Amino acid sequence: MADDINMANPAPGTPAAILGSAVPRIDGPLKTSGVARYSADFNLPRMVYAVPVVATIGSGRITSLDATQAEGMRGVLKVYRHGNMPRLYKSNPASRTAQVGETRPPMDDETIYYNGQYVAVVVAETMDQARAAAGAVKVRYATTPLNISRDLSDGFTDKMEVKSKRGDVDQGFSAGTVTVDETYITPIETHNPIEMHAVVADWDGRNFTLYESTQGVANAKEAMADMLGVPQENMRVVMQFLGSGFGGKLFPWTHTPIAAAAARDLNRPVKLVVDRHMMFTNVGHRPRTVQRVRLAATSAGKLTSISHDYASDSSLLDEKGENCGEATPLLWSTPNLRVRASVVRRNLGTPTPMRGPGAVPGLYATESAMNELAIKLRMDPVQLRLLNEPELDESTGKPFSSRHLKECLTTGAEKFGWSRYNPEVGSMKKGDLTIGWGVAAASWIAGRSGTDTHVSMNDDGTVRVVCGTQDIGTGTYTIFAQVVHARTGVPMDRIKVVLGDTRLPSGPMSGGSMVTGSVLPSIDEAAREAMGQLLKIATSGNPAPFPGAKVDDLALTDGYVHLKSGAPASGVRFEKILQDANVRATGGKGSTQSSFESDAAKKFSFHSFGAHFVEVEYDPGIARLRVSRVVSVIDVGKVINARAARNQIEGAVVMGVGMALFEETQYDARTARPTNNNLADYIISSNPDTPEMDVVFLDYPDTNLSSFGARGVGEIGLAGVAPAITAAIYQATGVRKRELPVRIEDLLHPAPALHSI
Amino acid sequence: MIDFSLTRAGSTEQAIRLGANAKTAQQGALVRFIAGGTTLVDLMKLDVEQPRQVVDINGLALADVVRNPDGSLRIGALVRNADLAHNPEVLRSYPVLSLALLSGASGQLRNMATTSGNLLQRTRCTYFRDTAFPACNKREPGSGCAAIEGNNRINAVLGTSEHCIATHPSDMAVAMTALEARIHVVGLKGERDIAIADFYRVPGTTPNIENVLEPGDLITYVTLPATTPAxxxxxxxxxxxxxxxxxxxxxxxxxxxxxxxxxxxxxxxxxxxxxxxxxxxxxxxxxxxxxxxxxxxxxxxxxxxxxxxxxxxxxxxxxxxxxxxxxxxxxxxxxx
The missing domain is CATH 3.30.390.50 (CO dehydrogenase flavoprotein, C-terminal domain)
Structure with a gap:
């Protein structure tokens, strides 16, 4: 049977050839027809609505909170605030599987730590009644001095945490003949998925069911069981469809326990939708980073030292650092390296991962520095990178499981036409426009999380795969069906994928680009088990359609069990075998071991790589700059779904355009309240900002990670886009701004005259 | 958002009568006309606008674009921005207006937004739109201006006062200003034509008053003067x-x-x-x-x-x- 299928390199024409093909999303019709139910779409009998009241100061305490008027308003059931809020425990701070965004239980005290903090929650029969009553709650505050300083220099002390170190950076720096020593800044960015955070909480007297917009049902279940003080088995979390998350929905935020506690207190289902203003304050952000990068190289361009020191903001409540140095120790070869980090505390909400956390802002800094070094060396930036390719992961001494960064660079250069690159500022023209080119490398960590799945072959002719992971809009449903089809040959339209429910076997959080690498092997194992059981019934059941045959003599093709020597149609449909044997289903479990716990996997450094080549068009007369063309060459192992994977990279590149040119959460300095807290004023890329994109996957299977050779593609596409764009901006305009975003006002006064490098 | 009543106006006269029940047609008006709703509904949700009565004027016959015998163009108050942008007369004689309309908002919004609604668009100043900021003279006269010392990248540099620096957000109205449009208003005291240059007011000491409209005044159409072949x-x-x-x-x-x-x-x-x-x-x-x-x-x-x-x-x-x-x-x- 199918044991010999190579999942990483499937033979053409076989069912396994679906791995890597551009299969449309199987959940697409549900979404385009409106059938798909997102968390806020769940409406339960007797359901009521919760609307928070938020702090309008950034630091201080509540001196009075008058809910009298609100409590008397039509439809209002209760106004929760400090003092009458049902008890909530802290989520276990030592747990890695029960994480929350903000660890302080909501309304735990009367201190205001950040603007937008929930100070009360109104529950009413209708949404409008709750909103109206929330507006009638009168809160008075005593303010205390607030600190949202954008200057993070308080983080640059000798107490910085050393994250990675080899050799002696200071010696290496003096040994270099050409050096770069610059500070790069990335602003606070806010996750703006179209679907806002939402929860519908139901309590049946003993059990909670939370319909929760989350990237991790399993984590949410544990964390909410902790906070609400119920046994794990009495907490169920459901998430069928997510209107994206970008990391902001990895961990539950304070609105979730509020809704659950209210549901238990009132014995009514409670719906709470976080509004767009609150999305900017209460559910995390990518923190501001200030990063000092020091590079030194020989005159031939060999790096002698890399130093990367950075600070990021966190709230007064939680210390969450942005791991900017994630890729620094392993991206380039150098004998001397040091990465140091620190976190400074501000009157802001707790930050949380955003797509490519750490590496994305980190690579903006380090790859920008590489581009500046190339200019100082008068060396082509592609050549500089090729010259500093490491043999192995120099931070651990481990070999890379699969690294093809050089090929990303050379293939990209070829596709882009990089040989025509003229480094002289302002030298390249396209009609009346000045164009600029830039390049940067990308890296993102890979790994497998432990996961369980179950696959059953059913007497109705379907195959069902279930896993307690979730699809956050990226194509997880589809690739799981592809794997089942690849293994069983049963047509795609007969494969049911069930995800997003903690009643299912435990699956991974949709974060870190790890779902694909983690779950696929366990599906494969489970599918084999289900097929093995089926063939056993076919040969030795009662009745058995192939009595006396050996399991190895049989194959399963297009849903037919048949002798390998015969055509599929000469066999028997698998559901017929089950029906005749009066067996409802065969089924089996599959498990994947975490790569962080596997001895075999611990031998390797797992990372994805990539290179982006960018062209910008600049109209100096009106300071208009647009990203016109991007070529991205991506090394993520074996691609499982070419369409979904390309979609991830293209979406990430568009997000990178926003990171380089538009995105920044702006705060009023007096109140710490965001002033662009809506989708009109928080500028992200729009359709006409989308460049012409060419995405190339190298498609080398990483079989050290799994038999499928797939790593994960969600985050790598954003890494390296911004530094490639800012390099192109410099080449077009002569403007070297080391703080994102680069905006129109920065480009009004370009370098007065053309100059050679 | 507070409770309000919705009335569908069956005639211009009825709309005017209902509108005239309010003390002001400016910020704080308790009666508001609604056409496309693309500004008003937003601001009601934000509690910036709190009308007790909303008068739906979409049933009035004000959606025509007509070329007058003297060559001028009459644009009904309810002509949708998208329709106006693609109107052949506009494309031929007033490309500036078509370009301005198409540069504004999004396709979906332009399908709803109307000529008169666009003229009366409210500012995007953050401090006006977000009631968590108490100081905004435009929203709450006398409360101060948080924008002057605040985040004011998008705010105005011309026509400002120490009381307000909010920009007018419209593109369409800018094109109409260059075209010297006249705004036709019907109110309690009859009809009048107002040059667009006289229609808007700079903030001065009363940024809450943005134009010359009085309670009951209803914009019925806009006239663009004839152009020459040159x-x-x-x-x-x-x-x-x-x-x-x-x-x-x-x-x-x-x-x-x-x-x-x-x-x-x-x-x-x-x-x-x-x-x-x-x-x-x-x-x-x-x-x-x-x-x-x-x-x-x-x-x-x-x-x-x-x-x-x-x-x-x-x-x-x-x-x-x-x-x-x-x-x-x-x-x-x-x-x-």
Missing amino acids: TRSHYLKLRDRASYEFALASAAVVVELDGKRIRKARIALGGVGTKPWRSEEAERVLEGKPAEEAHFKTAAEAAMRAAKPYRENGFKIELARRCIVRALTTVTSEQA
């Missing part, structure tokens, strides 16, 4: 991203050329003024001069001479100058 027009909008963003600076230019000489020029600016900003200073520089860059630059200087920069928006002065120069260059070039 008239050319253009709209240029500069902003961060390529679509769906309010102007950081925009310029509507309407010129009549006599060979290379500019016989007549009308210049209006968006994104920089507290109202759609007509620059007669720039027009005076240009009229009678050859269409040359040196004069465009002088005109741009003249247009921005009175500009006052604030903490974050000083760049708008230079940006607006560049915008004027480019728009004039485009409109006077052979291809225009």
Whole structure:
């Protein structure tokens, strides 16, 4: 049977050839027809609505909170605030599987730590009644001095945490003949998925069911069981469809326990939708980073030292650092390296991962520095990178499981036409426009999380795969069906994928680009088990359609069990075998071991790589700059779904355009309240900002990670886009701004005259 | 959002009567007309607008675009922005208006937004729209202006006062200002035509009063004067991203050329003024001069001479100058 299928390199024409093909999303019709139910779409009998009241100061305490008027308003059931809020425990701070965004239980005290903090929650029969009553709650505050300083220099002390170190950076720096020593800044960015955070909480007297917009049902279940003080088995979390998350929905935020506690207190289902203003304050952000990068190289361009020191903001409540140095120790070869980090505390909400956390802002800094070094060396930036390719992961001494960064660079250069690159500022023209080119490398960590799945072959002719992971809009449903089809040959339209429910076997959080690498092997194992059981019934059941045959003599093709020597149609449909044997289903479990716990996997450094080549068009007369063309060459192992994977990279590149040119959460300095807290004023890329994109996957299977050779593609596409764009901006305009975003006002006064490098 | 009653007006007279029940037609009005709703509904959800009665005027027969015998164009108050942008008469005679409309908002919003609603759009100033900020003289007269010392990158540099620096957000109204549109209003005291230059007010000490409308006044149509065969027009909008963003600076230019000489020029600016900003200073520089860059630059200087920069928006002065120069260059070039 199918044991010999190579999942990483499937033979053409076989069912396994679906791995890597551009299969449309199987959940697409549900979404385009409106059938798909997102968390806020769940409406339960007797359901009521919760609307928070938020702090309008950034630091201080509540001196009075008058809910009298609100409590008397039509439809209002209760106004929760400090003092009458049902008890909530802290989520276990030592747990890695029960994480929350903000660890302080909501309304735990009367201190205001950040603007937008929930100070009360109104529950009413209708949404409008709750909103109206929330507006009638009168809160008075005593303010205390607030600190949202954008200057993070308080983080640059000798107490910085050393994250990675080899050799002696200071010696290496003096040994270099050409050096770069610059500070790069990335602003606070806010996750703006179209679907806002939402929860519908139901309590049946003993059990909670939370319909929760989350990237991790399993984590949410544990964390909410902790906070609400119920046994794990009495907490169920459901998430069928997510209107994206970008990391902001990895961990539950304070609105979730509020809704659950209210549901238990009132014995009514409670719906709470976080509004767009609150999305900017209460559910995390990518923190501001200030990063000092020091590079030194020989005159031939060999790096002698890399130093990367950075600070990021966190709230007064939680210390969450942005791991900017994630890729620094392993991206380039150098004998001397040091990465140091620190976190400074501000009157802001707790930050949380955003797509490519750490590496994305980190690579903006380090790859920008590489581009500046190339200019100082008068060396082509592609050549500089090729010259500093490491043999192995120099931070651990481990070999890379699969690294093809050089090929990303050379293939990209070829596709882009990089040989025509003229480094002289302002030298390249396209009609009346000045164009600029830039390049940067990308890296993102890979790994497998432990996961369980179950696959059953059913007497109705379907195959069902279930896993307690979730699809956050990226194509997880589809690739799981592809794997089942690849293994069983049963047509795609007969494969049911069930995800997003903690009643299912435990699956991974949709974060870190790890779902694909983690779950696929366990599906494969489970599918084999289900097929093995089926063939056993076919040969030795009662009745058995192939009595006396050996399991190895049989194959399963297009849903037919048949002798390998015969055509599929000469066999028997698998559901017929089950029906005749009066067996409802065969089924089996599959498990994947975490790569962080596997001895075999611990031998390797797992990372994805990539290179982006960018062209910008600049109209100096009106300071208009647009990203016109991007070529991205991506090394993520074996691609499982070419369409979904390309979609991830293209979406990430568009997000990178926003990171380089538009995105920044702006705060009023007096109140710490965001002033662009809506989708009109928080500028992200729009359709006409989308460049012409060419995405190339190298498609080398990483079989050290799994038999499928797939790593994960969600985050790598954003890494390296911004530094490639800012390099192109410099080449077009002569403007070297080391703080994102680069905006129109920065480009009004370009370098007065053309100059050679 | 507070409770309100919704009335569908069956006639202009009924709408006027209902509107006249309010004490003001400006900020704080307790009766509001609703057409496309793209501004009003937002502001009601934000509690910035709190009308007790909303009068739906969509049933009134005000959705026609008619060419008058004298060559002027009458645009009904309820003509949707998308329809107006693609109207053949507009495309032929007033390209500046079509360009301005298409540069505004998004396709979905333009399908709903109307001519009169667009004229009455409220500012995007953060401190006006977010009631968590207590100080906004436009929203709450006498409460102060949080924008002057606050995040004011998008705010105005022309027509500001120590009480308000909010920009008028419309693109359409900027084009209509350059076209010297007249706004036809029907009210308790009958009908009147108001030149668009006289329609809007700068904030002064009363930023809550944005235009000359009185309770009950209903805009019924807008008239664009006839153009000559020598008239050319253009709209240029500069902003961060390529679509769906309010102007950081925009310029509507309407010129009549006599060979290379500019016989007549009308210049209006968006994104920089507290109202759609007509620059007669720039027009005076240009009229009678050859269409040359040196004069465009002088005109741009003249247009921005009175500009006052604030903490974050000083760049708008230079940006607006560049915008004027480019728009004039485009409109006077052979291809225009």
